[in-house]
Amino acid sequence: MDPQSRLLYATPQGDRRFVDGQAVETLTLAAAAAAARPGDTVQLLPGGYFPPTIIDAENPARSEPISVELRGVAGREDAPVTIRGLGPTTALFGEGKAEIADTRLPTADQFAFFKLFDCQWIVFEDFDVAGCWPTFCYMENSSYVTMRGVRAFDGRYVVFARGEGCHHILLEDNRWRQDPTGALWRDISWEAVKREDLTGYFYYNGGFFGSVNISGSLIFRNNTLCTAFNGLRLKADAARGDRLNYNVEITGNRFHRLRDNPVEPERTATNWYVTQNRIVNAHAWFSLDGVAGGFWYFCGNTGYFNDKPGQPEGDNTGGAVFKFDDGGRMPDRCVLSAFNTFFLRANVIKEGRSRHFHHADNVVLFCTPADLRRYDPEPPCPFPATCPDRCAPSPQTADPETFGCAAPDQPGPSLVAAPHFLDDPVADAISFDGDLTNRPWPAAFAPAGFEAQGRVDPELHFKNPFAGDLRLAGPGLPAVPVVLRAGLDWAGDYDWMSPVRAVAGAAQPGGAPTPCPPFVFCPPPNPAPGYDEAPRPVALSRDAGRLVVHFSRPLLPGRAEAIVSDRRGETLTVAGPTEGTRLFLDLPGPWLRRVAGVAVPADLAGTDGRPVTLFACDRRVKISCKIHFTTGQEGLSVESTEPRKR
DSSP, rough: OTTTEEEEEESOOOOEEEEEEEEOOOOOOOHHHHOOOOOOOOEEEEEEEEOEEOTTTTTTTGGGGGGGEEESBBOOBBBOEEOOOEEEEEEEEEEOOOOOSSSSSSTTOEEEEEESSSSSEEEEEOOOOOOOEEEEEESSSSEEEEEEEEEEEOSSSEEEEEEETTTTEEEEEEESSTTHHHHHHHHHHHHHHOOOOOTTTTOOOOOOEEEEOOEEEEEEEEOOOEESSSSSEEOOOOOGGTTEEEEEEESOEEEESSSOSEEEEEEEEEEEEEOOOOOEESEEEOOOOOEEEEEEEEEEEEEEOOOOOOOOTTTSOOOEEEEOBSSOOOOOOOOOESSSSSEEEEEESSSSSSSEEEEOOOEEEOTTTTGGOOOOSSOOOOTTTTSSOOOOSSSSSOOOOGGGGOOOTOOOOBBOOTTTTSSSTTTTOOEEEOOEESSSOTTTHHHHHSSSSSSETTTTHHHHGGTTEEEEOOOOOOOOEEEEOOOTBBBOOEEEOTTTOBBSSOOOOOGGOOOOOOOOOOOOOSOTTTOOOOOOOEEEETTTTEEEEEEESSSSEEEEEEEEEOTSOEEEEEEEEETTTTEEEOHHHHHHHTOEEEEEEEOOOBBBBOBBBOTOOOOOEEEEESSEEEETTTTOOOOOOOOOOO
């Protein structure tokens, strides 16, 4: 801890407490937040925290909760301002009132437990949240804001950001159940949530994260969202597509019973990576209708169903994986869906059109009557270790006879059911190849030359799909090569290629990682002032016997030392060259598969001279001051003094 930093204790009433046997004076949360300086930690002590309230002395019934505001609080990367709880023993409660406001999306005039204005390097972590309508945390012109380890219930949004001054927002390891009763999934109609009047449930039409016109750089990873309407909704002005909704990473998350869309950009989105997520029972998974931009990568995701939302005669109960529109804005750059594994009762693409869409090396099996023999009408919680609470007991699951499970030789769902999606695949730059499925290809595939190396196997099944076991009960399919050309198909500075031994689907031989391109920052052509990124380590991979550390921005050319470690704590000092966004490290053969972590030099820098940052980095990568980076072709002579365990 920085010697100048302070630990400020907070309690609901600012009372005297005992901490580790010592009496301490505390502040209220609002007072502690106002007093915090860079490097300080506001430590919440056990209790229920309610927002301060303005009371009208002449009419006490007209009390009004007020927000805890942070204005101009500027931490630093090495000295953030942290507001930390103690898990469920520290709970923050809003006014608990869901209502439809005059504005469709949260504004600074509406309630939020925390409001951030002109802030940076703020961390919220490890507490519970409930009853915060319309949102728990609202921000404007704020960047490098982190929320982790928060468990939230209800609310329209948990975090909402507004304006292009908002960027670099990290949301990780959070859990949210928007509707603890389960009614949003089973009993409330989709139309009633979309309806913008006082007779419906429009106040549910939100998501864990929402935004309007932010620059971008949202990192949303390892979160669990249950019984909610949407996951993420990022709206932007289409006329400013050259600077808004850039560089979004949605990875390693779990979505369960989302009545509408887990992922929903609106109007424009550029350089989005949606990778290695798990989706169980959702409506339209990736909502891309009327969205311009491109460089969208949907890779390594898995999804299945064991229920159907709504009432038997309800609306919008079908769904799709990709949601497009027949007209309006479309992407003008690559859209890749590759190495995903899905078990479906609905179409992959139900309606609409798109451009630059490439579908390769996916395993997509559709439900058949044979699958229903293993159907469990009381399915277990798919994420028991990470749900916000015990899985809410759902009302009776839908009648499996309504799932639409059809034999492969009977009419049923398809990869593409949209009547106009394949009108002109050459002009629209659309391709399908290397996919494995159990239903016939759409009729338009053969004339277009699609799926030359794909395979239809009507007898193919997953081992236990309704329970989420998506291992194939039959032969797989070698993948067709996927190549992303530098600058054309992605923002990287080299041609990315899928591994030679890859197979179709998310699961790879020997437990190898799913082939997904590593994130690379894509600078907008007309960025908002201050919107850029220092190089951050985003992934590790192996290449031709070398360990590769991938960075989001190009590095200075040179040679860097690194300290690799394994799970037993043993370390090894190695070195290697930087090449654009990659650092190549030569390791002895046995070490290549043992690597659990890497430390890179603190003086490693990008081509613009900015040092490497660990904000939202691959958590296996650290920084060490005991090793060094040398530009050019000079040799390294610094020896690591890190302790080694044997």
